[in-house]
Amino acid sequence: MKILMDADCLIKLTKAGLKEFIANEYSIFIPGVVKREVVDAGKAKQCPDAFAVENNINANVLTIVEASSDYPKGDEALIALFRKEAYDTVATDDLKLIRRLKIGSIPFILPGLIIYQLLENKIINRQTAIEALNKLSEFISGDEFSVVRLLMEKKNESKIDAHSRRYRSSH
Numbered sequence: 001m002k003i004l005m006d007a008d009c010l011i012k013l014t015k016a017g018l019k020e021f022i023a024n025e026y027s028i029f030i031p032g033v034v035k036r037e038v039v040d041a042g043k044a045k046q047c048p049d050a051f052a053v054e055n056n057i058n059a060n061v062l063t064i065v066e067a068s069s070d071y072p073k074g075d076e077a078l079i080a081l082f083r084k085e086a087y088d089t090v091a092t093d094d095l096k097l098i099r100r101l102k103i104g105s106i107p108f109i110l111p112g113l114i115i116y117q118l119l120e121n122k123i124i125n126r127q128t129a130i131e132a133l134n135k136l137s138e139f140i141s142g143d144e145f146s147v148v149r150l151l152m153e154k155k156n157e158s159k160i161d162a163h164s165r166r167y168r169s170s171h
Helices: 007-015 019-023 032-044 048-058 074-084 095-103 111-120 126-139 142-170
Strands: 002-005 027-031 062-065 089-091
Touching: 002 007, 002 074, 007 019, 007 032, 007 048, 007 111, 007 126, 019 027, 019 048, 019 111, 027 032, 027 074, 032 048, 032 062, 032 074, 048 062, 074 095, 111 126, 111 142, 126 142
Parallel strands: 002 027, 002 089, 027 062
Antiparallel strands: none
């Protein structure tokens, strides 16, 4: 999956220590303006996240893409790049950007749902997904955490129900 990521999502995944984990399975792209917002501005403020993101860029964990025009904010660059290139989704939990993405019929994914998607695609197991969600919990809304946790529980319940049905039918 090719994910175009905004600054807010990138910072949250970095703080939770999940960026590299997710980048092992998905291709993460950030607009140049997002790099400037996160790395350049962050390094000027001595934010540890900025140095971690810069290291990921240098190690090709993240790919910087430049929009055809220089956009002053990441939101505009994300929308323009999504429409121009072949990305699967935009990763964000910024409500203002989400409204704009919905209006433009652009698919988006919340940081917590990225973890659920890894579980759903059997890239990680349930325990790893719960641990990753717990790491992310202090950086996302309570609603996002609760919904993703509920989805994980329902997925687990459906597996238990399927196992019970197989067990009962074999005995």
